[in-house]
Amino acid sequence: xxxxxxxxISLGCDKNRVDTEKMLSFIQQKYEIxxxxxxxxxVIINTCAFLKTSRQEAVEEILSCICLKSASPDxxxxxxxxxxxxxxxxxxxxxxxxxAFMGVSDYDKILDVLEKVFNGERVIEVGVPSKECGKxxxxxxxxxxxxxxxxxxxxxxxxxxxxxxxxxxxxVPTEDLIEETxxxxxxxxLILVAQDVTAYGKDLEPKTSLVELIRKLxxxxxxxxxxxxxxxxxxxxxxxxxxxxxxxxxxxxxxxPFQHADDKILKLMNRKGTYLEYLDLVNKLKSQIPGIAIxxxxxxxxxxxxxxxxxxxxxxxxxxxxxxxxFFKYSKEKGTASYNLxxxxxxxxxxxRLKKLYSVQKKIxxxxxxxxxxxxxxxxxxxxDANAFTYYGRPxxxxxxxxxxxxFFSEDEVINGEYYNVKITSYDGYDLYGERV
Numbered sequence: 192x193x194x195x196x197x198x199x200i201s202l203g204c205d206k207n208r209v210d211t212e213k214m215l216s217f218i219q220q221k222y223e224i225x226x227x228x229x230x231x232x233x234v235i236i237n238t239c240a241f242l243k244t245s246r247q248e249a250v251e252e253i254l255s256c257i258c259l260k261s262a263s264p265d266x267x268x269x270x271x272x273x274x275x276x277x278x279x280x281x282x283x284x285x286x287x288x289x290x291a292f293m294g295v296s297d298y299d300k301i302l303d304v305l306e307k308v309f310n311g312e313r314v315i316e317v318g319v320p321s322k323e324c325g326k327x328x329x330x331x332x333x334x335x336x337x338x339x340x341x342x343x344x345x346x347x348x349x350x351x352x353x354x355x356x357x358x359x360x361x362x363v364p365t366e367d368l369i370e371e372t373x374x375x376x377x378x379x380x381l382i383l384v385a386q387d388v389t390a391y392g393k394d395l396e397p398k399t400s401l402v403e404l405i406r407k408l409x410x411x412x413x414x415x416x417x418x419x420x421x422x423x424x425x426x427x428x429x430x431x432x433x434x435x436x437x438x439x440x441x442x443x444x445x446x447x448p449f450q451h452a453d454d455k456i457l458k459l460m461n462r463k464g465t466y467l468e469y470l471d472l473v474n475k476l477k478s479q480i481p482g483i484a485i486x487x488x489x490x491x492x493x494x495x496x497x498x499x500x501x502x503x504x505x506x507x508x509x510x511x512x513x514x515x516x517x518f519f520k521y522s523k524e525k526g527t528a529s530y531n532l533x534x535x536x537x538x539x540x541x542x543x544r545l546k547k548l549y550s551v552q553k554k555i556x557x558x559x560x561x562x563x564x565x566x567x568x569x570x571x572x573x574x575x576d577a578n579a580f581t582y583y584g585r586p587x588x589x590x591x592x593x594x595x596x597x598x599f600f601s602e603d604e605v606i607n608g609e610y611y612n613v614k615i616t617s618y619d620g621y622d623l624y625g626e627r628v
Contacts, residue, residue, distance in 0.1 A: 195309070197222045198231035201331070202249055203239025205384050205420070205592075207272060208331065209339040211237045214271070214298040215329035221302055224329075229259060233267035233290075233305060238274035240356060242522045249274045250282075257288045267308045269293065269301075277356040277526075279317050292317055295342075295357060299324035320358035326371040334571060334608030335380035335591060340368060340404065344386035346423065348450070349461045349528035350490065350521065353386055360386070362395050365404055372411060379571055379608055380442075381408065382418045382590070389426030402434045409440040418590060420446040424472050425463040436480045442587040443483040445476065450490050452507030453500040459532065460493060466507060473511045484514035484588035491548055492521040492541030495534035501544055505551060512555050515594055515621070518548040553620075560618040567628055570597050570613040572605045581624075584611070594621070601627035 197218050201211035214237070215224060228234050234256045238249035253270060260266045267290045274282065275292040283292060290308040293300065294317035307314050320343060330336055343358040344351070372381065383405075385391065392399035408414055417440050422431075424447050435441050451457050452466045464472075476483055489504065508516070520541040523530055568586040573596070575582050581598045582605045589595055599613045605627070613625040 193222050195222050195232040196225040196227075196230065197305070198225050198228035198234045199237065200228065200234065200252055201237045202252065203237075203241070203245060203273065205337045205382070206339050206342070206386075207237055207239055209328070209337050209384070210272065210295070210298055210324070212328035212331055213323075213325050214301050215331075216325065216327040217299060217301050218305070219329060222305070228256070231266070233269060233308065234259070235269045235271060235301070238270060238272040240273035240277050241352060243524065244522070246274060246278070253286060253289065257286075260288055267291075267305075269304065269308065271298065271301075273356050275317050276320070277352065279315070283315065290314070294318055294320070296321045296324065320356075320361075322361075323363050323367070326367055327374055328371070330375065332591070334573065335382060336375045336378050337382045337384050338368060338372060338375075338408075339363070339385060340383050340388060340391050340401075341385035345390070346387060347461055347528075349459065349532075350493065350524065352524055352526055355526055357386070360390055360394060362391050362393070362399075364395060365392075365399060365407060368404065369407060369411070372408060372414060375413070377413050378415065379610070380416045380418055381414050382420060383408075384420050387421060387423045387426065388419060389422045389428075389431065400430075402428075402430050405434055405438065405441060409438055414440065416440055416442055416587075418442045418444055418587075420590065422447050424449060424469055427472060427476075432476065432479050435483070443480055444486070444587055444590065445483065446486045446488075446590070447472070449487045449507075451493065451504055452489075453496070453503040456493050456496055456500050456504075459495060459529070460490075461528070466503060470507065470510060473513070485511075486515045486517075486590070486594065487511075487513050488517045488519065489548065490519050490521050491544040492536045494521070494529055494532040494536070496521075496536060496544075505547070508548065508551050508555070512558070513552075514559055514588055515556065516552050517593065518545055518552070520545050556621060557618075560623060563615045563623065564617070565615065567612050567614045568597075569610045570599065570625075571610050572607050574607060575605070582627075584613075586613075595623065597623045597625055599625045599627055603627070 239245040269291040271293040276294040291314035297316045341362045343360045344353045345360040391401040570584040570586045572584040583596045583598045614628045615625040617624045
């Protein structure tokens, strides 16, 4: 192994994390991975470019590494992922200190790029989004793993840059996903991700479906649980609902990005559903899968969102009573169809509406959590909080990073990654508290 040390910074979503883990598996064939970027010979920054804020975060990380380079001139900086894929012509001349730029389908070329930059070359390796880069990964998670089952998107929501960054929707062949999953080892929780997991398999030959994939993954002895993220509402079929209800390995949790509920705004967003269809879906999921935790995301402040449109969204939130939800202010992104719409709102209006949505949802979460007091759930231990002097973990209704935690007391030893029965005794904000029983 080469004695040079490589530091890797991964930004953005869980799909980016999978890309980073695949890149790490290549790097480890020849170099040492280090968490200490200040003493690294090269730093790789895998970027997100979905929103203006994510691009700002990426640029700040790059500039921070450039500051390190001013003290250590031999340091090599490589920028990968969405930012160079979409904005290469804008950032490349502005960042001469960066030694290489790589796109979203070029991670398998990382060893060649590293060799070139260590030899003093400046490299541009940004191809057309096309494929997944290998099946081997170096996991950066503990007890759970993400499985990116597709990349790209065909939905063309008017506020979204993803199709112009990641390209058309491309399902990963089932046999490749099976091989990748087996290679992950023992996985307590396999989290399926894509821009739209429910569209899986429609582009493959022969065609297949998310349900068929779930059944094949469930048959693997190293997979103990499966969680579904990012299920577009219009693609949630009765077959999928039935599979969640009868398959003991599929967690009773689903992330459905509704984004709005007013029919006019949904149409402007190029979303296919309506207020009534979305509410019917929520009720169907709750009735056919008892105990299911439904999570969603919503955008407020979209162009032409009137008070009436916003109140329709509020009404939906109150009636749907989702287990958890995230809310975002509309971001005006150049290159999206909504950028050129009339009726853009003041930032102050968007902020006010965002606060109102969080206020309403917080009351719903309080009601949801009250109903859990006194009940016992299996909680996967994730760690120990030295300040609170308690263990913490997640039951089936909490996904990593985006939902809360359960903090619990245990007299006996707790092992990370294992499940324990925890009786819920109280709650605070978005977290729960309990004791091992």
